[in-house]
Amino acid sequence: MLxxxxxxxxxxxxxxxxxxxxxxxLLKMGLQVGGTIKICKKISNGPIVLIHNSQEIILGNExxxxxxxxxxxxxxx
Amino acid sequence: xxxxxxxxxxxxxxxxxxxxxGNPNCxxxxxFHKLTGIYTHVSNYPGTTLQIYQxxxxxxxxxxxxxxxxxxSINTEENIVKKIILKAxxxxxxxxxLHLDRELFLTLQLIDMGLxxxxxxxxxxxxxxxxIKIDVEELSKQLGVxxxxxxxxxxxxxxxxxxxxxxxxxxxxxxxxxxxxxxTSSQKIxxxxxxxxxxxxxxxxxxxxxxxxxxSADEVYQQRRKRINDVxxxxxxxxxxxxxxxxxxxxxxxxxxxxxFFLALVLYLAYQIVGVxxxxxxxxxxxxxxxQGHYVPYIQQxxxxxxxxxxxxxxxxxxxxxxxxxxxxxxxxxLPLVISFYLLLSILEDSGYLPRLAxxxxxxxxxxxxxxxxxxxxxxxxxxVTMATITTRMLxxxxxxxxxxxxLNFAVPCSAQLAVITALIATxxxxxxxxxxxxxxxxxxxxxxVLHKVIPGSSSSLILSLPALQIPRISxxxxxxxVRTKHFLIEAGIWFFVGALIISIFQLTGILVMLQNLISPxxxxxxxxxxxxxxxxxxxxxxxxxxxxxxxxxxxxxxxxLVALVSITLFTPCIAAILILYKERGAKIASxxxxxxxxxxxxxxxxxxxxxxxxxxx
Numbered sequence: 001m002l003x004x005x006x007x008x009x010x011x012x013x014x015x016x017x018x019x020x021x022x023x024x025x026l027l028k029m030g031l032q033v034g035g036t037i038k039i040c041k042k043i044s045n046g047p048i049v050l051i052h053n054s055q056e057i058i059l060g061n062e063x064x065x066x067x068x069x070x071x072x073x074x075x076x077x
Numbered sequence: 078x079x080x081x082x083x084x085x086x087x088x089x090x091x092x093x094x095x096x097x098x099g100n101p102n103c104x105x106x107x108x109f110h111k112l113t114g115i116y117t118h119v120s121n122y123p124g125t126t127l128q129i130y131q132x133x134x135x136x137x138x139x140x141x142x143x144x145x146x147x148x149x150s151i152n153t154e155e156n157i158v159k160k161i162i163l164k165a166x167x168x169x170x171x172x173x174x175l176h177l178d179r180e181l182f183l184t185l186q187l188i189d190m191g192l193x194x195x196x197x198x199x200x201x202x203x204x205x206x207x208x209i210k211i212d213v214e215e216l217s218k219q220l221g222v223x224x225x226x227x228x229x230x231x232x233x234x235x236x237x238x239x240x241x242x243x244x245x246x247x248x249x250x251x252x253x254x255x256x257x258x259x260x261t262s263s264q265k266i267x268x269x270x271x272x273x274x275x276x277x278x279x280x281x282x283x284x285x286x287x288x289x290x291x292x293s294a295d296e297v298y299q300q301r302r303k304r305i306n307d308v309x310x311x312x313x314x315x316x317x318x319x320x321x322x323x324x325x326x327x328x329x330x331x332x333x334x335x336x337x338f339f340l341a342l343v344l345y346l347a348y349q350i351v352g353v354x355x356x357x358x359x360x361x362x363x364x365x366x367x368x369q370g371h372y373v374p375y376i377q378q379x380x381x382x383x384x385x386x387x388x389x390x391x392x393x394x395x396x397x398x399x400x401x402x403x404x405x406x407x408x409x410x411x412l413p414l415v416i417s418f419y420l421l422l423s424i425l426e427d428s429g430y431l432p433r434l435a436x437x438x439x440x441x442x443x444x445x446x447x448x449x450x451x452x453x454x455x456x457x458x459x460x461x462v463t464m465a466t467i468t469t470r471m472l473x474x475x476x477x478x479x480x481x482x483x484x485l486n487f488a489v490p491c492s493a494q495l496a497v498i499t500a501l502i503a504t505x506x507x508x509x510x511x512x513x514x515x516x517x518x519x520x521x522x523x524x525x526x527v528l529h530k531v532i533p534g535s536s537s538s539l540i541l542s543l544p545a546l547q548i549p550r551i552s553x554x555x556x557x558x559x560v561r562t563k564h565f566l567i568e569a570g571i572w573f574f575v576g577a578l579i580i581s582i583f584q585l586t587g588i589l590v591m592l593q594n595l596i597s598p599x600x601x602x603x604x605x606x607x608x609x610x611x612x613x614x615x616x617x618x619x620x621x622x623x624x625x626x627x628x629x630x631x632x633x634x635x636x637x638x639l640v641a642l643v644s645i646t647l648f649t650p651c652i653a654a655i656l657i658l659y660k661e662r663g664a665k666i667a668s669x670x671x672x673x674x675x676x677x678x679x680x681x682x683x684x685x686x687x688x689x690x691x692x693x694x695x
Contacts (some may be wrong), residue, residue, distance in 0.1 A: 020293055027298040028146035028178040030305075043333045046440030047449065047539055054207065054315070055176045058436045059446050060259060060539030 003059070003067040008042045012069035019066045030055060036072045078135065084526035084640060094138040096162060098187070099171035099181050101144030102544050104199040106130075107229035108171060108238070109141035116560060117141060122659035128253070128467075129161070137167070139241070147183050149277055149294065152473065162187070163270060167245040168194035169238060172254065174204035174211055174226075177313055181305045186277075187246040188220060189301075191269040195245050195430065196224040197238055199323055207230035208316035216312040221250030230550060245307070253304065255297050327546040330433040340437065343430070347421050352499045355417040360410060360500060368409030371399050371585045388585050397580040403573035406626045407566065414496030415565055419558040422492075426557075427549035431456060432541055439539050445525025446480045446532065448539040454481055460561065463568075463654040465489070466661055480528045480536075482662050485669050486650045487677065488521040493569060493622035498642050501628060516643050520681065576619035580612065589615070603653060603683035604640050607631060614678075620651040636689050644682025649674045 006012055015034050017023040023070075026032065031052055040056060041049040047060045079658035095112075097105040106117045113132025130141040142163065148159035162168070170187060172180040187194050201211060217224040227234030229537055252269070257276050266272040266286055274282045277294040284290060330339050377394045385393070394401050425431055431453050439449030453473055462485050469481045490498060501511045529536075584590035593600075593611040600611050609631055617624020625645045633641060648656070649671055656668040 020295065022540075024149070024298055025146070026296075027302055028182045029178075029540075029542065030176070030182070030302070032299065032302055041328075041331045041333065041436070043437070043440055046443075047436055049331055049436060049543065053176070054209065055179055055544035058188055058432070058439070058449065058539055058541040058543060060439055060537075061443070062538035063540060075615050 001069060003039075003048070003064040003069050004061065006039050006042075006048075006069060008039050011036060011038045011072040012037060013037075013072045015070050017066060018068070019063075022063055022066055029057060033059070036038045037069075080239075089565065092166065093136060094140055094164070094166045095245075096165045096168045097139065097141045097171060098158065098162060098183065098194075099144060099483055100146055100173060100183060101542070102156045103144065103171045103173040103180065104197075104227075104229040105141055105144065105171045108169065108197060108227070108235065109139060111229075111235045112239070113116050113139050114332070116556060129157075135242075137375055139463055145183065145188055146179070149279065159274075160188075162192065163377055163498065165192055167242065169197055169245075171197045171199055174198050174201040175207065175209065176542075177204075177209075177211060178305055178309050179542075181308060182301060184220065185301050185304060186273070188222065189252070189253060189273045190251065191247045193245045193247050194222055195238070195241055196220065196222055196227045198224055198231055198397045201226045202228055206318075207545075208318040210314045210316070211316075212312045213385065215574070216308070219250075219312060221248035222246075223612075233418075251395070251582065253458065255300055257292075257297050271424060319610055320399075322559060323546050327429075327433065327543075330430060331436050333437075336433070339433065343425075344392070350421065351417050352413060353677055355413050356496065356499045356503065359413045359417075360496075361662050363413050364405065364409035368405040372409075373405060376400050376404075377629040391585055392578070392581045395581060395584070397577050397584060399574050399577045399581070403570070403577045406623065410626060411488055411493045411496055411569070411622065412562070412566070412635075414499075415492050415605070416558060416562055418492035418496065419460060419561045419565075420554065422457070423554045423557045423561075424549050426555060427547070429544045429546045432543050433546075435539070435541060436543075436602065444529070445484070445522065446529030446536045447477055447525070448537060450539060450541055451477065451481050454485065455489060458485040458491065459495060460492050462486060462489060462491045462650055463657050466654060466657050469661070474534070476532055476534045477536050479662060479666060480525060482658060482666070483528055483670055484521060486654060486658060487524055487647060487674055488517055490517075490646050491622065491651075493565065493620075494646065497622050497625040498646065501625070501638060502642055506637045507638045509635045510559045512639055513642055516556075516685065517646055518637075520647065569622070571652075572619050572652060573623055576616055579619070580616060583615070599679055599683070603686070604644065605683075605686040606633070606637055606641055610637075610641055613641065614648065616650045617645055621648055622651075636686065640686045646678075647674060647681055648678040 003012070014031065014033050016033060017026065023033075031037070035052060037050045037052045039048055040051050044062060047058050048064055049056055049058050085135050097109055099105050105593075109130060109132065110116055112134040115130060116130040117130050128437040129143070132139045142158045142161055143154045145155045148155055148162055161573045168187060168563060170184050173679050184194075184196060198211070198213060198216070201213075206210065213224050213226055223244065225234050225237045225241065227238065229235075238531075242654075266275055266282070271282050271285075275286065275288060278290070278292055329335050380390060380394045380400065391398065393399060396402070433454045434456070435449030437449075438452055442449055442451055451469075453471065453529060454465045457468050465485050466482050469478045469485070471606050472481055498513070502513050529550045580589065583592065589612065596611050596614070597608045600606050600614075602606055604610075610628065610633075613624045613627035616627045619666050625642065626636070628641050628645070650658070655667065655671055658670060662670075
């Protein structure tokens with residue numbers, strides 16, 4: 001599923017990032033395919049705030065439509 | 078000071094230099110201040126440093142660079158920082174301990190390039206409070222460079238950095254060999270920096286060596302990320318900490334529903350402080366008692382002692398005299414309001430609230446072709462449109478920078494103008510105050526929507542790292558307010574005196590009456606204002622706040638106040654803002670905005686009056 005479809009407080013694992021530029025940018029910020037994130041806040045048809053390794057990142061609606069995720073089974077702090 | 082823009086390709090770098098490099102919001106500018114004594118704005122949001130600052134420390138040129146996550150050619154900032162780094166003599170890599178995994182990407186990139194550096198590990202204490210423990214010695218061992226824990230707030234560790242500057246060296250670790258599809262062909266590149274850049278698909282380097290430019294940096298980045306994860310596993314221990322008040326408040330600020338209540342509370346408090354207490358009580362004292370009650374009569378009496386010819390008296394202490402009007406406006410009216418506004422703005426900047434606001438209103442800003450990040454220049458525009466136009470550099474595309482610049486220069490009143498407007502519109506009552514705010518907001522939305530439709534291309538989607546919420550430091554708030562107020566007084570002061578002088582000369586030579594007659598069909602028939610209101614617009618060409626202040630003694634009716642204040646808000650930005658606009662956006666866009674503001678101001682102002690007349694039969 002797409003990251004845009006994930007609900008608040010859900011933990012997901014990134015399975016693919018469709019844009020190469022976004023992929024490289026997120027890699028620099030510490031987010032990569034296989035990484036587990038938690039959706040902290042979400043605005044309907046708007047941006048999300050995700051938590052990854054205690055870092056909070058805001059991603060806009062267009063960006064989250066480019067990220068595919070699956071529900072995570074591991075635990076996050 | 079140089080602007081972080083295309084022209085910085087020619088940025089001159091001295092041979093003996095120390096570069097401050099790091100991710101956004103990691104504390105570089107504070108270290109720059111401690112080393113050079115030069116103050117640059119420090120705020121709690123990513124992208125505060127948009128200019129390259131240069132100072133001196135013991136024979137070294139110290140250069141503060143904008144924050145970047147890496148030095149590829151993905152965006153303008155990274156490209157510019159990359160060019161400066163290529164000429165680096167010594168590097169202080171400032172690293173935020175709260176987000177070590179993110180920050181080490183740039184560190185490893187610098188190490189891979191064989192550049193001489195030390196790591197200044199900032200916010201270590203803050204990290205420990207958040208349950209993040211970092212083994213500094215082990216980190217130093219893993220990276221092969223000296224790591225110095227610092228605390229920019231308390232100033233600790235800076236002396237150790239100073240003591241180690243002469244020992245800054247490349248990493249002692251063996252150079253890492255990346256596996257990449259172009260590694261074999263790129264091995265003919267002897268220069269280590271160019272070799273790494275080629276591996277990271279730097280098109281310029283790849284072209285230079287005749288290599289395939291279509292290969293992605295993906296693989297190399299993934300390998301670097303893996304190395305970072307390995308380092309983090311060894312040096313960092315995380316303990317779970319209970320959510321404290323700060324975290325709960327931060328969460329409330331970005332709540333899709335309660336976040337807007339919090340915003341309303343912030344705006345209400347700001348209005349009560351600036352619009353009610355300062356604009357009425359404080360300005361009542363400074364303008365009416367201090368200036369009109371004491372200073373103006375005193376200076377008039379003093380000048381009269383010299384028996385100057387009457388035209389000299391008019392120039393000095395007449396209706397627009399350079400010793401009376403600009404001083405009374407600047408000191409009595411604007412100064413208290415500007416100081417209070419800058420104080421509030423600094424508190425908002427330093428608390429970390431602005432990036433949270435960016436999240437809340439991103440969806441709405443998308444509708445005018447911007448993303449949430451644009452809230453930062455737009456809010457700063459209420460302080461000073463000139464500075465805010467420079468801040469639009471933090472936006473990712475030229476399209477967004479153009480839209481934001483247009484919105485700022487058309488529809489965002491600066492603190493000084495807002496101060497005069499607040500004081501004036503309050504006399505017209507609640508309905509007209511609400512009408513004023515609604516018209517300006519509607520104009521903002523319409524203009525943004527039109528620009529979004531008309532300007533070709535697309536805007537970027539938001540990516541922003543949220544800084545931790547923090548209690549603003551009083552020393553930084555005071556210093557920042559002082560620097561901004563000083564800048565305002567110098568810039569506005571000069572133009573106020575020039576404006577007053579020009580108006581006085583116009584008054585003496587009869588040009589003022591001629592100009593009033595010339596534009597009176599627009600002012601009187603179309604906008605329903607008295608002929609004398611033309612002076613406000615003539616003064617407004619110098620500065621909009623100066624123009625707005627010109628409406629003070631006209632005894633306008635509420636509808637006339639609304640027309641006058643809406644039109645002067647939309648009127649041409651101050652001369653300094655126009656000059657910056659020409660520099661930042663180019664002659665074509667700046668000229669279009671300048672001309673557009675004048676036409677729009679008179680058109681919208683008149684339209685309000687005509688609609689009012691239609692319904693009220695005036």
